[in-house]
Amino acid sequence: MELANIEKLLEKYLNAETTLQEEKILSDYFTTNEVPPHLEEYGMLFGYFKQNQSETYTKAIKLKPEKSKRKNFKLLSVAASLALLVSVYVGKNKYDEYQARKQFAEVKKALELVSLHLNKGNEALYAVSDNFNKGTDAIAKLDTYDKTVKTVIQKVNY
Amino acid sequence: MNQSDFLKAVLPFKDKVFRLAKRLLVSVEEAEDATQELYFKLWRNKEKLSDYRNVEAFAMTMTKNYCFDRLKSKQAGNLTLVHSNYKEKDTTLEKKIEYKDSVNQVHKLIENLPEQQKIIIQLRDIEQYDFDEICEMVNMKPTAVRVALSRARKTIREALIKQHNYGVS
Numbered sequence: 001m002e003l004a005n006i007e008k009l010l011e012k013y014l015n016a017e018t019t020l021q022e023e024k025i026l027s028d029y030f031t032t033n034e035v036p037p038h039l040e041e042y043g044m045l046f047g048y049f050k051q052n053q054s055e056t057y058t059k060a061i062k063l064k065p066e067k068s069k070r071k072n073f074k075l076l077s078v079a080a081s082l083a084l085l086v087s088v089y090v091g092k093n094k095y096d097e098y099q100a101r102k103q104f105a106e107v108k109k110a111l112e113l114v115s116l117h118l119n120k121g122n123e124a125l126y127a128v129s130d131n132f133n134k135g136t137d138a139i140a141k142l143d144t145y146d147k148t149v150k151t152v153i154q155k156v157n158y
Numbered sequence: 159m160n161q162s163d164f165l166k167a168v169l170p171f172k173d174k175v176f177r178l179a180k181r182l183l184v185s186v187e188e189a190e191d192a193t194q195e196l197y198f199k200l201w202r203n204k205e206k207l208s209d210y211r212n213v214e215a216f217a218m219t220m221t222k223n224y225c226f227d228r229l230k231s232k233q234a235g236n237l238t239l240v241h242s243n244y245k246e247k248d249t250t251l252e253k254k255i256e257y258k259d260s261v262n263q264v265h266k267l268i269e270n271l272p273e274q275q276k277i278i279i280q281l282r283d284i285e286q287y288d289f290d291e292i293c294e295m296v297n298m299k300p301t302a303v304r305v306a307l308s309r310a311r312k313t314i315r316e317a318l319i320k321q322h323n324y325g326v327s
Binding site: 013014015016017020023024040041042044045047048049051052053055056057059061062063064 | 161164165169172173175176177180190193194197198201260261263264265283284285286288303304305307308311312314315318319322
């Protein structure tokens with residue numbers, strides 16, 4: 001096509017008055033021919049349009065949204081919360097047991113200490129009772145002494 | 159409408175949906191998500207699809223609306239950085255490198271267009287829909303579509319000439 005015609009078409013093109021057929025002519029002209037320097041910008045423009053027409057959507061089209069993923073997340077969160085609950089429950093039990101053991105051990109220790117000192121106390125009491133017996137012995141002796149003294153006094157009085 | 163009928167009706171324009179989403183959302187991942195989401199929606203409304211005269215136009219409208227919603231929620235969610243706030247002064251080297259990458263350059267220019275013009279240039283110059291279809295997709299009158307398209311084409315062309323001259327001098 002002659003350059004003069006192309007320029008006429010370009011004028012119409014800029015005013016958005018060209019038909020699709022005429023635009024096809026322009027596109028073919030600017031993407032295949034050597035572009036005259038004063039129309040270089042159209043070369044860029046139509047080159048860009050042509051290049052963009054070949055861009056495609058390459059991914060597969062799905063017709064239903066993927067629910068499995070979301071479901072998995074839901075199940076996972078349920079499982080996770082259950083696991084948390086169980087572990088907290090078991091952990092609490094174990095901890096209580098441990099605390100009880102600890103308390104028991106402490107009480108036992110204290111009781112042992114008490115019993116130890118209790119024995120010591122007993123010894124002291126034994127000692128007291130020993131000495132007490134000694135005291136009673138001594139008093140018994142005194143008693144006999146008193147009796148002898150009384151008999152001696154009686155005999156002296158007669 | 160069973161699955162194979164559905165796919166026969168909607169799969170031919172999946173690339174167009176994807177490209178429009180990418181045009182509006184910029185990132186490839188977002189555009190892929192949007193495309194997938196659009197097909198979920200279409201599948202869910204498959205009973206109603208036969209009521210529409212032009213399923214493709216309906217799908218493109220849905221894509222446009224979905225992308226706008228995404229953009230709105232993104233803007234509400236996090237503040238976007240405004241590039242003009244920290245423009246570098248010394249950009250001559252950058253400009254020269256950019257000029258070589260003309261495809262990238264056109265892409266940026268389209269990105270800077272107002273949303274409506276962006277959509278229309280995408281639908282017309284890349285997807286090559288006729289004006290009736292575009293009017294249906296964007297819910298605008300033919301004259302309004304033509305005005306927007308003309309404005310977009312002129313803006314891009316002028317910017318390209320400007321950058322070209324800048325790069326040469």
